Amino acid sequence: MTKLIKLAIVGYGKMGKEIEKYAPQSGCKVEAIIDNPQDWEKYGSQLSQLVDVAIEFTSPGVVVQNLKKLMDLKIPAVTGTTGWGKDLPAVEKYCMESNGSIFYASNFSIGVNLFFALNRYLASLMADYPTYRPLLEETHHTQKLDAPSGTAVTMLEDIMQINPALKGWKFEKEHPSQEEVSVIAHRIENVTGTHKLTYESDIDTLSIEHTAHNREGFAKGALLAARWLMDKKGIFTMNDLLKL
Numbered sequence: 526m527t528k529l530i531k532l533a534i535v536g537y538g539k540m541g542k543e544i545e546k547y548a549p550q551s552g553c554k555v556e557a558i559i560d561n562p563q564d565w566e567k568y569g570s571q572l573s574q575l576v577d578v579a580i581e582f583t584s585p586g587v588v589v590q591n592l593k594k595l596m597d598l599k600i601p602a603v604t605g606t607t608g609w610g611k612d613l614p615a616v617e618k619y620c621m622e623s624n625g626s627i628f629y630a631s632n633f634s635i636g637v638n639l640f641f642a643l644n645r646y647l648a649s650l651m652a653d654y655p656t657y658r659p660l661l662e663e664t665h666h667t668q669k670l671d672a673p674s675g676t677a678v679t680m681l682e683d684i685m686q687i688n689p690a691l692k693g694w695k696f697e698k699e700h701p702s703q704e705e706v707s708v709i710a711h712r713i714e715n716v717t718g719t720h721k722l723t724y725e726s727d728i729d730t731l732s733i734e735h736t737a738h739n740r741e742g743f744a745k746g747a748l749l750a751a752r753w754l755m756d757k758k759g760i761f762t763m764n765d766l767l768k769l
């Protein structure tokens with residue numbers, strides 16, 4: 526029988542509530558919910574006794590301190606918070622030094638991770654055809670704090686790593702050069718998230734697109750990652766989990 530996992534939800538917003546909804550069917554029992562500094566104080570060091578693993582979906586301003594607290598408490602932590610890429614080296618170092626367990630993903634949906642693989646493959650094909658100009662458009666809800674989205678940033682990093690002729694990215698309105706990927710971030714009420722990558726030449730247009738219909742895929746992916754992470758030490762991503 527699958528072991529019941531005791532879970533802490535850190536960040537009880539849209540994603541935290543979605544995690545709570547799908548936890549039972551993923552064999553997880555929510556034992557603690559932390560949504561602000563007072564909740565952290567309330568649980569204190571007892572949190573380590575209460576839970577096996579934590580799932581964190583908060584905001585770029587608090588994610589790093591939350592991950593450090595969880596590492597100090599020896600609680601494996603899965604985070605889906607986006608917009609903190611510049612802090613990743615410091616978190617990696619802290620994780621290694623404290624023998625911690627961290628899993629991060631800019632997007633937990635299986636479909637998006639297949640889409641990432643498609644993006645990498647397309648980038649390797651298109652690298653030989655510089656007449657095609659890449660444009661990445663993403664559409665999210667108006668409360669989203671970061672732009673471009675974490676998912677878009679992952680796609681851009683992959684494109685630039687595979688095609689060294691592309692040396693950076695810029696928003697379309699900032700007039701990117703031939704060596705930069707154009708990016709447009711649309712913000713619209715009540716949408717879950719779309720990413721569309723287009724390669725355009727004078728002759729034709731090639732595009733790939735992913736649209737999330739709801740938040741279910743993010744929540745289920747994060748719960749899957751939590752179970753996977755529990756007996757591991759180090760810092761991991763969806764590529765490790767899905768063997769992509």
Ligand code: NAD
Pocket residue numbers: 535536537538539540541559560561562582583584585587591604605606607608630631632633634669675743
């Ligand atoms: P949200 O604003 O609805 O919820 C964030 C919650 O964090 C709030 O309830 C807030 O009270 C809480 N919070 C603030 N400070 C805190 C602290 N110090 N400790 C604990 N909780 C604290 O946001 P959301 O839509 O749930 O998204 C959260 C993050 O997840 C964002 O960065 C978003 O971009 C990202 N996201 C990632 C994925 C993915 O698959 N990786 C999917 C959806 C959203």
